[in-house]
Amino acid sequence: MKTGTSAAAAVEPGVLRRYASDQIVTLAKLVVENAFQPIVEAGTGTVFGYESLMRGQERIGYDTPLDILDEAHQAGQLLQFEQMLASRALAKFATLSNFSTATLFLNLDVRLIPHGERLVENLLQDLRKANIPPSSVCFEFSERFDNTSVPEFAGLVSKLRKAGFKLAIDDFGVGHGEMKLLCDYAVDYLKIDRHFVAEIDRSPRKRHLLKSIVNIAHVLGTRVIAEGIETEAEFIACREYGVDLVQGWFVSRPTTHLSELASSFPHLQELGKGKRGSQSLDEILIRKQIELLPTVYENDSIDSVFELFRRNPRQAFFPVLNANDEPRGIIHEHHLKEYIYQPFGRDLLKNKMYERSISHFVEMAPIVGLDSDAEQLMAIFANMEGSNCLILTDNMRYAGVVSAASLIKVINEKQLKTAQDQNPLTGLPGNRAIRDFMRQSGRDGDEVRHFCYCDFDNFKPFNDAYGFHLGDHAISLFAALMRRYFFAERHFLGHVGGDDFFIGVVGWTQEELTEILDRLIGDFHDDVLDLYSEEHRAAGRILGHDRTGAEALFPLMRCSIGVIELPEGLVIDDINRVSAEIAVIKSAAKDSDEGLVFHLLQPSASF
Numbered sequence: 001m002k003t004g005t006s007a008a009a010a011v012e013p014g015v016l017r018r019y020a021s022d023q024i025v026t027l028a029k030l031v032v033e034n035a036f037q038p039i040v041e042a043g044t045g046t047v048f049g050y051e052s053l054m055r056g057q058e059r060i061g062y063d064t065p066l067d068i069l070d071e072a073h074q075a076g077q078l079l080q081f082e083q084m085l086a087s088r089a090l091a092k093f094a095t096l097s098n099f100s101t102a103t104l105f106l107n108l109d110v111r112l113i114p115h116g117e118r119l120v121e122n123l124l125q126d127l128r129k130a131n132i133p134p135s136s137v138c139f140e141f142s143e144r145f146d147n148t149s150v151p152e153f154a155g156l157v158s159k160l161r162k163a164g165f166k167l168a169i170d171d172f173g174v175g176h177g178e179m180k181l182l183c184d185y186a187v188d189y190l191k192i193d194r195h196f197v198a199e200i201d202r203s204p205r206k207r208h209l210l211k212s213i214v215n216i217a218h219v220l221g222t223r224v225i226a227e228g229i230e231t232e233a234e235f236i237a238c239r240e241y242g243v244d245l246v247q248g249w250f251v252s253r254p255t256t257h258l259s260e261l262a263s264s265f266p267h268l269q270e271l272g273k274g275k276r277g278s279q280s281l282d283e284i285l286i287r288k289q290i291e292l293l294p295t296v297y298e299n300d301s302i303d304s305v306f307e308l309f310r311r312n313p314r315q316a317f318f319p320v321l322n323a324n325d326e327p328r329g330i331i332h333e334h335h336l337k338e339y340i341y342q343p344f345g346r347d348l349l350k351n352k353m354y355e356r357s358i359s360h361f362v363e364m365a366p367i368v369g370l371d372s373d374a375e376q377l378m379a380i381f382a383n384m385e386g387s388n389c390l391i392l393t394d395n396m397r398y399a400g401v402v403s404a405a406s407l408i409k410v411i412n413e414k415q416l417k418t419a420q421d422q423n424p425l426t427g428l429p430g431n432r433a434i435r436d437f438m439r440q441s442g443r444d445g446d447e448v449r450h451f452c453y454c455d456f457d458n459f460k461p462f463n464d465a466y467g468f469h470l471g472d473h474a475i476s477l478f479a480a481l482m483r484r485y486f487f488a489e490r491h492f493l494g495h496v497g498g499d500d501f502f503i504g505v506v507g508w509t510q511e512e513l514t515e516i517l518d519r520l521i522g523d524f525h526d527d528v529l530d531l532y533s534e535e536h537r538a539a540g541r542i543l544g545h546d547r548t549g550a551e552a553l554f555p556l557m558r559c560s561i562g563v564i565e566l567p568e569g570l571v572i573d574d575i576n577r578v579s580a581e582i583a584v585i586k587s588a589a590k591d592s593d594e595g596l597v598f599h600l601l602q603p604s605a606s607f
Contacts, residue, residue: 032057037053038261047261048103050096055254090104113156116160138168141167167189171193189223190222204569210238219366221391228249229247229251230248240571282373291406293315320359330388332363365387368380368391374414390407441566454478455586455589457558485520491504492505
């Protein structure tokens with residue numbers, strides 16, 4: 001027998017299983033272990049919490065954790081079994097260096113709901129001993145059965161929230177009654193099943209579903225966890241479509257050894273460097289409008305809320321946080337008015353027998369990360385009728401609130417900044433708008449996209465010989481030709497500066513785009529010939545100076561275009577990574593006879 005292997009493991013598992021029913025908890029104590037799998041912030045790679053998973057049941061003849069749970073249920077020992085698992089998980093969690101800021105996710109078997117009160121009371125005792133707040137524990141409701149059909153379910157949810165525990169819907173999308181749960185109960189997290197994440201970078205249908213689920217969840221004040229992330233492409237797609245937290249083998253495998261658990265993951269941080277390194281215009285403007293309202297904690301006394309409203313008579317609501325500084329919703333003065341204006345109302349609220357805490361009055365509010373764009377935030381407001389505010393978070397923690405009026409200011413200022421960014425000569429958007437277009441297009445892999453980089457060849461000799469006036473005329477001429485050929489709403493035209501332009505096209509084939517770009521290049525070449533003297537046109541060359549100052553003959557001006565194609569399904573994490581490709585493709589276009597070169601980015605490329 002190997003060192004460290006239990007005595008139970010030396011017996012044939014099939015033999016053990018035949019005699020396990022009566023002593024299943026005793027046997028499980030010998031062999032079953034709690035493995036932790038990190039749940040990580042998608043934007044930073046920092047560990048947010050851990051899901052406790054069962055390991056070792058195969059040593060006594062059970063293939064999966066579900067098998068041994070079913071056996072425990074049939075033997076009438078499921079409550080004792082789950083209490084043992086939860087107690088061990090909590091003890092293990094309490095030894096972690098980051099336990100005070102992390103969350104432990106525990107699965108709650110629907111068959112235990114009728115006994116939920118006993119389970120919760122025992123867990124609360126363990127928490128008090130370890131000095132861990134209930135908000136550091138999240139119960140996952142398994143969708144293997146219909147939770148909402150159990151009569152005691154509503155009461156258990158109320159008790160869990162009142163105690164300060166967090167709640168999650170597990171395996172969202174493949175089980176029973178998830179939409180009922182999401183609709184009827186205040187849920188903190190929604191865990192999207194692996195089925196909807198697998199190869200999402202190659203499936204437009206899955207991406208549309210994910211976007212919709214994330215939007216619905218955020219409107220309801222629920223954060224989204226993507227389970228089963230196994231590839232870099234899946235991680236990038238989930239993060240770019242608004243998923244808050246990720247879990248899976250690409251992040252980290254479950255482990256029973258605490259020494260193997262990290263507090264952050266450099267490979268995820270590296271993927272997010274470009275995104276975090278430069279704030280978008282939206283985030284800069286939103287940060288200016290954030291209102292840092294005073295907050296209350298869900299376990300504060302009712303008196304503290306009355307005092308807060310008294311000190312801030314113009315404020316109708318305040319954000320409510322849990323002990324981990326995560327927003328739970330808001331508390332509105334109208335919830336308390338019936339007690340304030342009733343005789344003995346305040347005394348009633350403070351009466352321990354009546355048991356009305358702050359958590360009883362919390363109203364869910366939309367909760368979204370600071371890195372969301374302004375239009376997305378406004379859409380959430382529009383979908384959440386009667387919402388007082390939108391709560392913003394930075395790395396999952398409370399960052400402040402914004403009102404609808406503040407968001408209108410953000411959008412107006414964004415439009416003004418965009419207008420100021422336009423090139424005065426051509427009236428086309430400048431570099432900021434170009435980067436925003438590239439960033440948004442790169443994140444949306446539903447269709448093929450083309451980024452076209454246009455640059456005049458031999459513009460300097462022409463500008464030197466004929467002056468800035470005719471040089472500007474050539475630039476305006478090209479801008480007019482771009483508008484003639486690319487006029488659809490989905491086309492994007494930008495002016496990088498000088499004689500550099502950008503064209504963004506979504507949904508066209510390479511053949512369709514080639515035909516139009518050939519016309520653009522040909523028409524521009526024909527039109528600029530009229531700007532040269534008859535002598536220069538006849539010679540087909542012009543005397544000028546190169547960038548080193550040496551005199552040389554240069555061909556007449558033309559435009560060359562390098563095109564980077566992003567195939568359908570490819571999601572680009574960081575648009576800065578395209579820069580190296582741009583330089584290569586522009587140089588190749590200048591060297592080509594036609595002045596037009598395409599470069600396809602492969603889905604397997606490191607994006």
